[in-house]
Amino acid sequence: KAGVTQTPRYLIKTRGQQVTLSCSPISGHRSVSWYQQTPGQGLQFLFEYFSETQRNKGNFPGRFSGRQFSNSRSEMNVSTLELGDSALYLCASSWDWGDQPQHFGDGTRLSIL
Amino acid sequence: AQSVTQPDIHITVSEGASLELRCNYSYGATPYLFWYVQSPGQGLQLLLKYFSGDTLVQGIKGFEAEFKRSQSSFNLRKPSVHWSDAAEYFCAVMTGNQFYFGTGTSLTVIP
Numbered sequence: 001k002a003g004v005t006q007t008p009r010y011l012i013k014t015r016g017q018q019v020t021l022s023c024s025p026i027s028g029h030r031s032v033s034w035y036q037q038t039p040g041q042g043l044q045f046l047f048e049y050f051s052e053t054q055r056n057k058g059n060f061p062g063r064f065s066g067r068q069f070s071n072s073r074s075e076m077n078v079s080t081l082e083l084g085d086s087a088l089y090l091c092a093s094s095w096d097w098g099d100q101p102q103h104f105g106d107g108t109r110l111s112i113l
Numbered sequence: 114a115q116s117v118t119q120p121d122i123h124i125t126v127s128e129g130a131s132l133e134l135r136c137n138y139s140y141g142a143t144p145y146l147f148w149y150v151q152s153p154g155q156g157l158q159l160l161l162k163y164f165s166g167d168t169l170v171q172g173i174k175g176f177e178a179e180f181k182r183s184q185s186s187f188n189l190r191k192p193s194v195h196w197s198d199a200a201e202y203f204c205a206v207m208t209g210n211q212f213y214f215g216t217g218t219s220l221t222v223i224p
Contacts, residue, residue, distance in 0.1 A: 004156070033212070043203060043214035056210050090157065098210045100147055104156035 002027065004093050006105035014113050018079040021108045025072050025093030031055075032074040033101050034066060037088040046089075049074050050097035078110075086112045117206050119215035126194050127223050134189040134218050136204030144206040146187040148178055151217075152200040160202075163187060174198070196222045 005024040013019050025032050033056075034046040045058040049068035068074045072093075078085055089108045092101030116139040126132055138144060148160040161172025168180040178189045187204060199222045204215040 035214075042216040045212045045214075048210070058211075092157070100145065100159070100162060100205075100207055101157075101212065102159055104158070106154075106156045 004091060004103050004105035006089075006091055006108050008108060009106065010109045010111075012111045012113060013081050015081055015083060017081050018077065019081060019110060021076045021078075021089055021091075021110075023074045023076070023091035023093075023105060025074070025091075026103050029093035029095055029103070030072050031094045031097050031099060032068060032072065033092050033094075034074070034076050035090045035092070035101075036060075037090060037107070038086070043090070046076070048097070055097050081112050083112050086110060117204055117213050117215035119202075119204055119218050121218045122216070123219045123221070125221040125223060128196050129193050132189075132191045132194045132198070132220070134202050134204075134220070136187045136189065136215060137185050138187065138204075138206045139185065140206065140208055142208075143180075143182065144208040146178075146180060147205040147207070148172065148176070148187075148189045149203045149205060149214075150174075150200045151203065157203070160189070194220075194222055196224065198222055 007022045031050045033048040035043050037043045048056040052068045063079045066076045092104045094102040118137045146163040149157045151157045160176050161170050163170050163180045171177050176191050180187050201217045201219050203217045206213050
């Protein structure tokens with residue numbers, strides 16, 4: 001059974017650019033949640049999607065957005081990148097909305113120059 | 114506001130020794146509680162969870178955790194640590210569908 005797949009694994013961008021990260025959940029899982037991990041702030045919840053709808057949102061600016069497709073794959077977009085957006089972005093999948101994140105991907109390492 | 118505190122940033126133990134990682138939460142009611150492990154080159158993995166009932170929960174890899182309501186704690190324990198347990202450990206709470214992680218405890222295991 002394939003795990004949670006995140007692409008790309010690494011990204012380098014410059015300030016002001018935008019970026020899109022992708023997450024494919026475990027087959028059958030319908031909920032996808034996103035997290036930002038930085039040395040200073042630790043792991044912080046970004047948002048959760050279920051049935052193509054954002055169900056929960058963390059305390060991040062509107063530059064961070066996402067969406068979920070009918071096959072449960074999710075994308076996260078960050079616009080107008082700032083240096084502080086450099087982080088490891090993790091996604092997790094679970095069966096249902098409100099479940100604890102069960103399976104995490106290996107993450108996308110985003111570096112902003 | 115809900116918070117999760119892991120007071121120990123880094124812990125070093127000898128292989129075969131016992132381990133206890135501390136976690137305290139701040140919340141008005143009993144939240145759902147979790148421990149995750151993040152190993153180098155591997156994603157976060159759920160070790161165990163507590164929703165209700167028996168306050169001592171067993172997890173994978175020989176880990177257990179005890180919920181103590183009076184102390185607002187959910188400490189992770191293992192009787193005998195293996196070198197492969199070296200990793201970053203995160204305590205987490207879920208309240209109202211919001212998920213909060215602690216800042217993590219880095220575990221080093223020495224032979």
